[in-house]
Amino acid sequence: MSDFMDRAKDFADQHDKQVDQGIEKAGEQADRRTGGKYDQQIDKGVDMAQRRTGEGDTGNR
Numbered sequence: 001m002s003d004f005m006d007r008a009k010d011f012a013d014q015h016d017k018q019v020d021q022g023i024e025k026a027g028e029q030a031d032r033r034t035g036g037k038y039d040q041q042i043d044k045g046v047d048m049a050q051r052r053t054g055e056g057d058t059g060n061r
Contacts, residue, residue: 013053019053020050020053023053024046026046027042027043027045
């Protein structure tokens with residue numbers, strides 16, 4: 001499992017912009033499915049996830 005996690009981290013480091021875009025889209029989908037009820041919590045989770053991948057947040061949320 002450790003090898004998988006290392007490869008996933010390497011991928012995220014090399015493709016930060018694409019990973020951040022995917023996280024952003026997932027957050028938008030969650031907002032739609034919850035009717036915006038948890039918008040602030042979802043935004044916070046998206047921001048935290050983006051900061052933990054690659055070089056950091058490339059999104060402008």
